[in-house]
Amino acid sequence: MPSHLLRGLRSALAVTALAAAGLAPAAAAAPAAQAAQLAARVDNPYTGAGVYVNPEWSARAAAEPGGSAVADQPTAVWLDRIAAIQGGPGAMGLRAHLDAAVTQAAGRPFVVQLVIYDLPGRDCAALASNGELGPTELPRYKAEFIDPIAAILADPAYAGLRIVNTIEIDSLPNLVTNAGGTATATPQCDTMKANGNYVNGVGYALGRLGAVPNVYNYIDAGHHGWLGWDSNLDPAVQLLHQAATSAGSTVADVQGFVVNTANYSALREPNFTIDDSVNGTSVRQSKWVDWNRYVDELGYAQAFRQRAVAAGFDAGVGMLIDTSRNGWGGAGRPAGPGPRTSVDSYVEGGRIDRRFQTGNWCNQSGAGLGERPAASPQPGIDAYVWVKPPGESDGASSRIANDEGKGFDRMCDPTYTGNARNGNQMSGALPNSPLAGHWFSAQFQELVRNAYPPLGGGSADSTAPSVPAGLRSTAVTASGVSLAWTASTDNVGVTAYDVYRGGVLVGSASTPAYSDSGLSAATAYSYTVRARDAAGNASALSAALAVTTSAGGGGGGSAGCSASYAVSSDWGAGFNANVTVTNTGTTATKSWRVTWSWSGNQQVTNLWNGGLSQSGQAVAVVDAGYNGAIAPGASAGFGFGASYSGANAAPALTCTATS
Structure with missing residues (x-):
């Protein structure tokens, strides 16, 4: 029975x-x-x-x-x-x-x-x-x-x-x-x-x-x-x-x-x-x-x-x-x-x-x-x-x-x-x-x-998208590579493709194509791609593609960045904030550093997507490694929680970058 x-x-x-x-x-x-x-x-x-x-x-x-x-x-x-x-x-x-x-x-x-x-x-x-x-x-x-x-x-x-x-x-x-x-x-x-x-x-x-x-x-x-x-x-x-x-x-x-x-x-x-x-x-x-x-x-x-x-x-x-x-x-x-x-x-x-x-x-x-x-x-x-x-x-x-x-x-x-x-x-x-x-x-x-899937969208679907296939280069110069691949299939629809260079995320695209710029001349690079869907599922990584940029010209360009600060929640004795780092230069960054000084007694209690050091009112945050590479015009960032009493004025941020 x-x-x-x-x-x-x-x-x-x-x-x-x-x-x-x-x-x-x-x-x-x-x-x-x-x-x-x-x-x-x-x-x-x-x-x-x-x-x-x-x-x-x-x-x-x-x-x-x-x-x-x-x-x-x-x-x-x-x-x-x-x-x-x-x-x-x-x-x-x-x-x-x-x-x-x-x-x-x-x-x-x-x-x-x-x-x-x-x-x-x-x-x-x-x-x-x-x-x-x-x-x-x-x-x-x-x-x-x-x-x-x-x-x-x-x-x-x-x-x-x-x-x-x-x-x-x-x-x-x-x-x-x-x-x-x-x-x-x-x-x-x-x-x-x-x-x-x-x-x-x-x-x-x-x-x-x-x-x-x-x-x-x-x-x-x-x-x-x-x-x-x-x-x-x-x-x-x-x-x-x-x-x-x-x-x-x-x-x-x-x-x-x-x-x-x-x-x-x-x-x-x-x-x-x-x-x-x-x-x-x-x-x-x-x-x-x-x-x-x-x-x-x-x-x-x-x-x-x-x-x-x-x-x-x-x-x-x-x-x-x-x-x-x-x-x-x-x-x-x-x-x-x-x-x-x-x-x-x-x-x-x-x-x-x-x-x-x-x-x-x-x-x-x-x-x-x-x-x-x-x-x-x-x-x-x-x-x-x-x-x-x-x-x-x-x-x-x-x-x-x-x-x-x-x-x-x-x-x-x-x-x-x-x-x-x-x-x-x-x-x-x-x-x-x-x-x-x-x-x-x-x-x-x-x-x-912080809901995920986000409220007002997404679903409870748990089937990952198919693995991106046919990854290929469509253009190669001394300072950049253009990539394309076959679109992935998915139950609830692909929302983004994440592109990795040498295992490090360098950008995302909403369609099966991406241009990677700010590269060095005559240098070998390896790319993989992962698909993400509306429910938050991710595919396995695609097969790797090896690409060597052409000789001459060099990457050129300059490195630069800006940082913006936004408080996401404040309960009177503590708050959460997000910092967005944007590449304002003409070449991709390899790393970045954001510094500021508090005007009050704020203290960061926990931080994600970055490395933290603080002494008194002075705070410095460096990238976490995986988010140090930012293409020109693109952004990355980090978030943190902090405690305080009294006033909670927004600090003035300084951002520096290397390429």
């Missing part, structure tokens, strides 16, 4: 069991035919279904500048404390959300997404997301949190909904990396591993909720920058299997796994793969990848699913990827790979995830909205989802008294550089953030600005 039919049969039998246990109203003990019809799960709940738009989140999003463009997107409802079940003044409870979902469904297949998140000793390796229950309060978790939720979900009024649960984010992954003698162990995680309350709590939640016929449980499985190393991935899969077969649960109660929940890891890194190497050195050896087996969430999710099935989970399990904040768009998004001068230059110059380190998790500066929610976007992936509602804070940037059990974690402090798990890098957090789960207007506006 197919696995999904086995799950459906088990769920049908569970209707009677729920009624007998007092968890469901007596009406749930329906005639067998009706119960079987209600209990028939599908392999992927998102297929052919609408998805619930939380009216509370939608209203907050719509009230923000530009927020109306995404206010109709479905986001998850977080049940992160006992009081959230009933709701309260100004806040909808679980029944209110389910009633609203029934109305939105209007009789069609319809998904409502919940986050089940109140384990005893919750989030043992952090402080910002600690919860209300102490490490030993498993009985309260069962009786006051899971049992009431199960009773509400079993109400026949909601039997037509497909209820998708994300089960206890961060809990089990923390036991893999932060407990039991690991270098990053914490006393709280050691306690939770020793008393078994994470494992048994997750097992209890899976069994109780999985007994409701129209519920789909997805266990949180961390992200690639957490569990992607060989030493973490298999132990994590085994621990999740242990939880799924504990406290009354079986693997039939697990419909899949969710990754990147409330995190920022890129869905795809388009400019390099784990199989790339530079001068014989693997990408795995770069400082950013650090021997990880994966470079993005899509590859990690597909691999995790295969490992889970091999470990004994149902062959029909699927994966969800939270794409709510991993778009990494905006002016700082690299247009192509970094230079092949070293593996670190190659990865650093091309990576779209612009965090200082993959362990940075709190209110990350420069992040953007990612792929919009979509069903079955890739093999093995049930859906891209927005589990973390964009605009809800990860944690407070300073200590705030509260009655929610939430502490102050220095990883939410933009000035913090002292976390060994993070390699003592900067936290990358935005300033002035509120408590976890509270609305953070500045973050929402930054996510909207």
Whole structure:
């Protein structure tokens, strides 16, 4: 019998069991035919279904500048404390959300997404997301949190909904990396591993909720920058299997796994793969990848699913990827790979995830909205989802008294550089953030600005354009080369072709032709081309073309540049800005340098697409290598975040260039 039919049969039998246990109203003990019809799960709940738009989140999003463009997107409802079940003044409870979902469904297949998140000793390796229950309060978790939720979900009024649960984010992954003698162990995680309350709590939640016929449980499985190393991935899969077969649960109660929940890891890194190497050195050896087996969430999710099935989970399990904040768009998004001068230059110059380190998790500066929610976007992936509602804070940037059990974690402090798990890098957090789960207007506006695919365009298409073919030179002089190639084909249309000279991006074209100027006479050059589409996908590089410029004449010309400065956001104690560098000379630049002096007490806290040095009020930024070459009239640039108090006047910039 197919696995999904086995799950459906088990769920049908569970209707009677729920009624007998007092968890469901007596009406749930329906005639067998009706119960079987209600209990028939599908392999992927998102297929052919609408998805619930939380009216509370939608209203907050719509009230923000530009927020109306995404206010109709479905986001998850977080049940992160006992009081959230009933709701309260100004806040909808679980029944209110389910009633609203029934109305939105209007009789069609319809998904409502919940986050089940109140384990005893919750989030043992952090402080910002600690919860209300102490490490030993498993009985309260069962009786006051899971049992009431199960009773509400079993109400026949909601039997037509497909209820998708994300089960206890961060809990089990923390036991893999932060407990039991690991270098990053914490006393709280050691306690939770020793008393078994994470494992048994997750097992209890899976069994109780999985007994409701129209519920789909997805266990949180961390992200690639957490569990992607060989030493973490298999132990994590085994621990999740242990939880799924504990406290009354079986693997039939697990419909899949969710990754990147409330995190920022890129869905795809388009400019390099784990199989790339530079001068014989693997990408795995770069400082950013650090021997990880994966470079993005899509590859990690597909691999995790295969490992889970091999470990004994149902062959029909699927994966969800939270794409709510991993778009990494905006002016700082690299247009192509970094230079092949070293593996670190190659990865650093091309990576779209612009965090200082993959362990940075709190209110990350420069992040953007990612792929919009979509069903079955890739093999093995049930859906891209927005589990973390964009605009809800990860944690407070300073200590705030509260009655929610939430502490102050220095990883939410933009000035913090002292976390060994993070390699003592900067936290990358935005300033002035509120408590976890509270609305953070500045973050929402930054996510909207940096959305990728951009708002108002793009799509969730994930098919890369075909590789540009037939690259050839149509004209060669002593100082320039004209190139042409066959146009690429693509599902959503090619928007640009990136041209690389010697592995360094030198320009882009909207049509399959490009003129490269400012070259040296009688010199050999090598060119490749990559196509990009409206959804942000990039093709592989074309075959290389070797061209030698003609003798005589020389390149000639002079080098020069100008720099313009624009603030993209300002929240009173900090701001983000972009600097555009334009080649004003008659020959291509090889490098550039921008300098200025602040008129106040501004300090750059993080910078992308350039190299930073600052001393007091003096700031100097040089190109990042991959963006040093600028053709005459063309532009490149960099962006940064900074803190300040008082006035924030724009500085006067000075730009110098070499050719």
